[in-house]
Amino acid sequence: MTCLPSQTDKKLGLVIDLDTCVGCQACVTACKEWNTGGHMAPLTDIDPYGGHVDGVWFNRVHSYEHTTEAGGRTVNFPRSCLHCETPACVTVCPTGASYKRASDGIVLIDESKCIGCKLCSWACPYGAREFDSDVGVMKKCTLCVDRIYNDNLAEEDRVPACVAACPTSARHFGDLGDPHSAVSQLVAERGGVDLMPELGYRPTNKYLPPRAHTQRAASVPAKALEPVRAEGGFLGWVDRMLSN
């Protein structure tokens, strides 16, 4: 049913720390590795070794240059499904293939009902849904439903593959509906934000902005390096004469 639940028992989602993400793509690879054998398998790759590589990924890491008056910096930006509270991708679905779970708020696709009309991908402002042209259905992040409730895994492994893989702990998983959860506290402490809040999709996932620039960086006393090799010819002669 593509009508949305009026409320969900939990709001499971991710908190992504843009301050500590180093853009190593480990989450991207771990996501692909797990999910190509998981709930929405396969994550088809088309022409993987050719000149026109294409394929389905649930998680993509962009890099941006953010320049403000305080200075500039590189920000690595992982982008995946935000499991919105009012996901238009679900309500536009004509077949009931897309749904939001009342139990934990995860947005999923029932592949067997998808007709591949692609309207849900138009309705998602974040580009979270990618079409699998080989299978002919839409695919998206499942928040690793097949990991987080998986009794066959050790308890510490019952987190999304991207979270488990992150070497800098830039990704956090938990219940954002519970104000006392570790992720909610982190969002409150660091001023976590919604992406495109003006569109009103009310994303569950939150992004922690990079920490403020600091003036406490160590000063560098060494002089800038100069070319070692002496210039030849007339200009080299001028240089030598003037240097004396």
Added chain:
Amino acid sequence: MHPAFSVVFFTTATGAGYGLLALLGVLGGFQIIPADFWLGLIGIGLALGLIAAGLLSSTGHLSRPERAWRAFSQWRSSWLSREGVASVATFIPAGLFGIGWVLLGKTGGWVSAAGLLAAVGAIVTVYTTGMIYASLKPIAQWHSRFTLPAYLIFSAMTGGVLLNALCQGFAIGSKMLLAACVLLTVLGWGWKLATWLHNDRLEIPTTANTATGLAGGTVRSLEWPHTEENYLLKEMGFRIARKHSARLRQITQALAFALPVLLLAATFALPWPFAAVPSVLAAIVQFAGMLVERWLFFAEAKHTVTLYYGR
């Protein structure tokens, strides 16, 4: 947005088909147009043919057309599902009206009721088509107050010009209908110009800043996550039209509005059977022009996901 030909043809053809059906239902059902076997057969046949061709074309857009029947189930939330239900439901009164008006040569009573219901169904279907696009918040050019009226106006316009061509062909053309077609075409022209003006001045609150949550300053895309174009860029990062948009807008104006107005004006001055020629030409030229208009409608629309790619 990538202008898939199946969807461009679908919305243009069904728009004209439902417009013609609605006008036949009302004007035929209430004896404003006389019940004539051949006029009725060709008119209803053309309307339902355009609708059926459009609907078939739209299933061509689906990757899993064998599951298309499922699309009738989610009418509570989905405009696309509502469109499916409305389009199929409209065939019932349209079929009954066709039987009564064309085959039995009747008007009044249940035939008029069926004609009226077919017209209502046609308008509702075009309304749902417009709402599919108007309800998509990530595409500012579509999520505007111009989109829904455009679908309704263009449906009435192309349907009216088709009906005029038919009536002129059967020597029952009227100055009233002709004048209405000129007015509708001018209205469509004005609406399109106003839409373009609005879109060109659009100030979209969603920026690379709000898309990334990085407040203040500038956010410049440094590196994509992938080296080749992916689904998102192929489907939603379409850019060719922006390069040629000025010329394509001229072509749209010439074919969809200016030439039809001139040809319809010529029809005023000519006696039957010569009047039929510019009337039929007007319908054909306008349909071609509307295909260009619909192609631009998609191609000029910019999706918020392109912000992530610095486009």
